[in-house]
Amino acid sequence: EPEVTQTPSHQVTQMGQEVILRCVPISNHLYFYWYRQILGQKVEFLVSFYNNEISEKSEIFDDQFSVERPDGSNFTLKIRSTKLEDSAMYFCASMGGINSPLHFGNGTRLTVT
Amino acid sequence: GENVEQHPSTLSVQEGDSAVIKCTYSDSASNYFPWYKQELGKRPQLIIDIRSNVGEKKDQRIAVTLNKTAKHFSLHITETQPEDSAVYFCAARPGGNSGYALNFGKGTSLLVTP
Numbered sequence: 298e299p300e301v302t303q304t305p306s307h308q309v310t311q312m313g314q315e316v317i318l319r320c321v322p323i324s325n326h327l328y329f330y331w332y333r334q335i336l337g338q339k340v341e342f343l344v345s346f347y348n349n350e351i352s353e354k355s356e357i358f359d360d361q362f363s364v365e366r367p368d369g370s371n372f373t374l375k376i377r378s379t380k381l382e383d384s385a386m387y388f389c390a391s392m393g394g395i396n397s398p399l400h401f402g403n404g405t406r407l408t409v410t
Numbered sequence: 411g412e413n414v415e416q417h418p419s420t421l422s423v424q425e426g427d428s429a430v431i432k433c434t435y436s437d438s439a440s441n442y443f444p445w446y447k448q449e450l451g452k453r454p455q456l457i458i459d460i461r462s463n464v465g466e467k468k469d470q471r472i473a474v475t476l477n478k479t480a481k482h483f484s485l486h487i488t489e490t491q492p493e494d495s496a497v498y499f500c501a502a503r504p505g506g507n508s509g510y511a512l513n514f515g516k517g518t519s520l521l522v523t524p
Contacts, residue, residue: 328510339516340446340454340499345509353509388453395510396461398444401453 299323301402303389309408310379318374318405320389329372330390330399331364333357340388346372379409412437412504416515423490424523431498431518434482439505443476443483444512446499454499458485490522 302321310316322329331343344364345353351364363375372391376383389402413436423429435443441462446454460467460474460483467474471490476483487494497519501512 330509330511340501340514342511342513345511347509351509353511392510396442398456398459399512401446401455403453 301389301391301400303387303402303405305405306403307406307408309410312381312409313378316376316379316407318376318387318389318407320372320374320402321370322372322389322391323393323400324370326391326393326397326400328352328392328395329364329366330392331374332388332390332401333385334388334404335385343374343387376407379407381409383407384409412440412502412513414500414502414513414515416500416518418518419516420519420521422521422523425490425492427490429485429487429490429494429520429522431485431500431520432482433484433500433502433515434480435502435513436481437502437504438478438481440502441505442503443474444501444503445472445474445485446501446514448497448499448517450496457498487520490520492522492524495520495522 304319329346332340334340342355344358361377365373386404388404390399392399416433444459447457448454460476471488473486497517499517500515
């Protein structure tokens, strides 16, 4: 069964540094998402991406965040200047169509020190 | 925006008993309601979903019911087993011309004791 893949599985960075989290969505999917989950809390929506542009974003997704689909397979989340409170599990997800289920990757655990 | 409330936050049942988790949503235009199971340190995995034109859906020991008028939906697990122990999240997808993002509840930590 095809899967959403994310790298790295764990990223440690110092406060103020830039990080890029990488995702390869399922190959024929059209809608791409980033969610985050602070330890022990709920899954929070960050941003959705369709047709090479952001279609929706949450209040969390401020100017420090950006997404890119640089080629036909990768989907990246960049945090420009990390803060301690950015420490969380970041999940990439994709779906094939608006009536399709959402599939999550295994996540990248980001630790900001 | 859509607000999803989930109860209870923790639930402990004995093996073989049933477990029920309830969610409410605020946006009457929401039209898709999935349930995800998340084991410790792993990704959320879809276990069952229901669309707004259906009142109930069942898959073996798992069932979901939807009451559109009351804007609530529930997950029912029968004959629970220890491997059902996990955190369960409900979610709702708003209708309309949005990014079709899911909004999640806060999760229910289910413990099934042998």
